[in-house]
Amino acid sequence: MIVGVLVEVTNKNVDKIFEYTVKEEDRLKIKIGIRVRVPFATRIIEGFVLEIKEKSTSNHTLKTVIEVLDEEIVLNKELLQLGKKMQEMTLSSLIYCYQAMLPKSLKAGGKNKASRKFEIVFTPLKEADDTLSDMQKNLLKRFEGRKKRRSELKDISLARLRLLVQKGYLKETKEEVYREVFERGKKEQFPLSKEQQAVVNAILESSKDIFLIHGVTGSGKTEVYMELIEEGLKKGKSSLVLVPEISLTPQMIQRFSARFGMRIALLHSALSDGEKYDEWRRIERGEVDIVIGTRSAIFAPLKKIAYIILDEEHSDSYKQDNNPRYDAKEIAKIRASYHHAKVIMGSATPTLESYARAKKNVYQLLSLPNRVGGGSLPLVHIIDMNQELKYAKGHFSKELLAALEKTIERKEQAILLLNRRGYSSFVTCKNCGYVVKCPHCDITLTYHKTSNILRCHYCGYGTSLPKICPSCKQEAMKDLGVGTEKIEEELHQYLKDAKVLRMDFDTTNQKGAHEKIISAFAKKEADILLGTQIVAKGLDFPDVTMVGVLNADTSLNMPDFRSSEMTFSLLSQVSGRSGRNKRRGTVYLQTYNPSHYAIVDAKNNDYFSFYQEEMKNRFLMKYPPYYYLVSVKILSKDEKKCFQEALKIKKTLEKNLDQTILLGPSADSVYKISNIYRYRILLKYKRQENLHQILNQLICYYAMKGVVKIEVDFNPVHV
Ligand code: ADP
Ligand code: ZN
Numbered sequence: 001m002i003v004g005v006l007v008e009v010t011n012k013n014v015d016k017i018f019e020y021t022v023k024e025e026d027r028l029k030i031k032i033g034i035r036v037r038v039p040f041a042t043r044i045i046e047g048f049v050l051e052i053k054e055k056s057t058s059n060h061t062l063k064t065v066i067e068v069l070d071e072e073i074v075l076n077k078e079l080l081q082l083g084k085k086m087q088e089m090t091l092s093s094l095i096y097c098y099q100a101m102l103p104k105s106l107k108a109g110g111k112n113k114a115s116r117k118f119e120i121v122f123t124p125l126k127e128a129d130d131t132l133s134d135m136q137k138n139l140l141k142r143f144e145g146r147k148k149r150r151s152e153l154k155d156i157s158l159a160r161l162r163l164l165v166q167k168g169y170l171k172e173t174k175e176e177v178y179r180e181v182f183e184r185g186k187k188e189q190f191p192l193s194k195e196q197q198a199v200v201n202a203i204l205e206s207s208k209d210i211f212l213i214h215g216v217t218g219s220g221k222t223e224v225y226m227e228l229i230e231e232g233l234k235k236g237k238s239s240l241v242l243v244p245e246i247s248l249t250p251q252m253i254q255r256f257s258a259r260f261g262m263r264i265a266l267l268h269s270a271l272s273d274g275e276k277y278d279e280w281r282r283i284e285r286g287e288v289d290i291v292i293g294t295r296s297a298i299f300a301p302l303k304k305i306a307y308i309i310l311d312e313e314h315s316d317s318y319k320q321d322n323n324p325r326y327d328a329k330e331i332a333k334i335r336a337s338y339h340h341a342k343v344i345m346g347s348a349t350p351t352l353e354s355y356a357r358a359k360k361n362v363y364q365l366l367s368l369p370n371r372v373g374g375g376s377l378p379l380v381h382i383i384d385m386n387q388e389l390k391y392a393k394g395h396f397s398k399e400l401l402a403a404l405e406k407t408i409e410r411k412e413q414a415i416l417l418l419n420r421r422g423y424s425s426f427v428t429c430k431n432c433g434y435v436v437k438c439p440h441c442d443i444t445l446t447y448h449k450t451s452n453i454l455r456c457h458y459c460g461y462g463t464s465l466p467k468i469c470p471s472c473k474q475e476a477m478k479d480l481g482v483g484t485e486k487i488e489e490e491l492h493q494y495l496k497d498a499k500v501l502r503m504d505f506d507t508t509n510q511k512g513a514h515e516k517i518i519s520a521f522a523k524k525e526a527d528i529l530l531g532t533q534i535v536a537k538g539l540d541f542p543d544v545t546m547v548g549v550l551n552a553d554t555s556l557n558m559p560d561f562r563s564s565e566m567t568f569s570l571l572s573q574v575s576g577r578s579g580r581n582k583r584r585g586t587v588y589l590q591t592y593n594p595s596h597y598a599i600v601d602a603k604n605n606d607y608f609s610f611y612q613e614e615m616k617n618r619f620l621m622k623y624p625p626y627y628y629l630v631s632v633k634i635l636s637k638d639e640k641k642c643f644q645e646a647l648k649i650k651k652t653l654e655k656n657l658d659q660t661i662l663l664g665p666s667a668d669s670v671y672k673i674s675n676i677y678r679y680r681i682l683l684k685y686k687r688q689e690n691l692h693q694i695l696n697q698l699i700c701y702y703a704m705k706g707v708v709k710i711e712v713d714f715n716p717v718h719v
Helices: 025-031 076-090 096-100 134-142 158-166 192-203 221-234 245-260 273-284 295-299 329-338 350-358 386-392 400-409 484-494 513-522 563-573 597-603 607-622 639-657 689-704
Strands: 002-007 017-021 035-040 043-053 118-126 170-177 210-217 237-242 264-269 292-293 305-309 341-346 366-370 379-384 413-417 426-429 446-448 452-455 462-465 478-480 500-503 530-533 544-549 586-591 628-636 659-672 675-684 709-714
Touching: 002 096, 017 035, 017 292, 025 273, 043 366, 076 096, 076 329, 096 264, 096 446, 118 158, 118 295, 158 170, 158 210, 158 295, 158 689, 192 210, 192 221, 192 366, 192 400, 192 484, 210 221, 210 350, 221 237, 221 245, 221 341, 237 295, 237 329, 245 292, 245 413, 245 513, 264 273, 295 305, 295 329, 295 413, 305 329, 329 341, 350 513, 350 607, 379 386, 386 400, 386 586, 400 413, 400 544, 400 586, 452 607, 484 500, 484 530, 500 513, 513 597, 513 639, 544 563, 586 597, 597 607, 628 639, 628 689, 639 675, 639 689
Parallel strands: 210 341, 210 366, 237 292, 237 305, 264 292, 305 341, 379 586, 413 530, 413 544, 500 530, 544 586
Antiparallel strands: 002 017, 002 043, 035 043, 118 170, 426 478, 446 452, 452 462, 628 675, 628 709, 659 675
16 A cells, blocks of 8 residues: 655645555555655654555655554545645645644644543433432432533532442543533524515525625624525535634624524634634534634535625635635635535625626625614714814814713713724834834834833834933933824823723733623723724624724825725724614714725715725726736845846746736835845736746746745735
């Protein structure tokens, strides 16, 4: 027996299958899709078995598989195929593609080996009789003839239980148990509205397989998803639900588990490795019907899928921004066609790409133009900060502060957004203007007040805040720019009694932190939820009647062709958090660009107007959805070589790609990260047959040559 193994070496040139022989005693254990440990060059590494055959094709002497690592298949047939497609789409190496699909403990070389959790279990063997004390009789009664985990009998000492084992009434065993990652939510179900029902019916009756639900915030899209999933369940099929952020999973899981019970699995990055491993195996073993999770949950090994749902379709988190640079939406389409499933994308602010496809009837467009129960969308006020600045207190206009005050007086709640994309709190010298930058990256350091540390958000470098300016030696270093910490301080200063919860990267990188903040806010333990982009997304709190945006423009000023779209989408989404229950909500947008169409259209909740205006610009500038983009990045420690090779690459591309517009090479938006220089060439095309082939040749060439590294990103989200 010979096996073909894909090893965990992430070099494009090693990305092929190596043959090994198998020891007699291991042969029965070998299956396609399991992991093995093998000798490779001078090391011992792990890999996936992709082929089993009788004879080798090479005439070298083959090495032997050292150990078979799995009993159950890790990569099933569907995932094996999917990985190959993903490789073709992203030009990443195949091993990267497979690794990206799996939870850490199931990856090849996943250092901490799959740990199963075991617990003591007691099984009743016979009925109680009069030889037992009353206490022992009662204890046996609790079993009701079924086995119980030790953790279900916490109030009873182990010694007492074991006495019954000795007497032959109970049997003690150790059994595998799953780690529980959520609790069942409370029931609340209502009949669908006419509009919701119409959308459900349209999907059930349609012969199309991709749908875009354009539904305003609070239009009840989640109920639509659940209804469809229920239809799927009736046919014995499962469904996959993707949400953009971990912060959205608690509310989602609560609503889903209330309706569907516990046959749900949850997959997101804040789970421990053990939890992810357990959730994955519950799915693989067919013990769940619904998977809810963030991007990589798209690979959950469900067997018979009816619906793949991507909520908040516009979210940039569906695209992975490192290798393999896959788009969960595209993976969804491939999986859907394998399962004959339907893909449902939903958003109040669809991406221009999706909406344009829906208008061309590539996707079926469905709409929910009203809030459920007839509630109206919030009233949005634009505050022109050019006028207001002189009256402002800190970062707050008078109007915004007054509105916050009134909201708190009425015992209602507010959400405050600090729009921080591409923006941070940095430290500069008041005397000479010196800005503290990272020594390894071309980026200013961000000041974290609570820990009093300056940190690089690219490489993690940290240093304490200098008292004296390194440049002019004056004692004039000052914290400029705003972080949520700063805003929180201001809130305490201007609204003395307000209780504030802060939600941003700093407060939520610990496990369970999101849930804690969200549930505290839901229980009305605070008046104001202050945060970055994270608070804009999908949250549903009935008592929030006011939303404030401190700086609507920061995302508008980004050097990115999607800056207007990001701004419009962010403002619409965050506005949608206001007035979701009976009382009408209000929104205050502080801006220096009060007449920009992204801001005006967001105020008027006018997606169509925004779409038309923005499509004109995209057409003029030859951007998506009129053109496809590829970003090719050239990376090297050697600044000069980096640029020289970038020029060469541009020439090669020019020669071979006759229908593609090439821009650059130009310095990347962050020119240096971790001492590595970065140039970028941007490709724009409508159709270019040989594109993948040429780019693949380029990647392979440089993987071998090694002077520079090449990163290719198809349809990049941020340019
Ligand atoms: P979306 O995802 O479109 O923003 P949700 O599905 O979160 O909207 O629904 C908004 C709110 O309306 C939720 O609190 C939900 O429980 C409630 N809701 C949804 N559908 C109905 C319905 N048919 N009847 C009553 N309430 C509903
Ligand atoms: Zn750095």
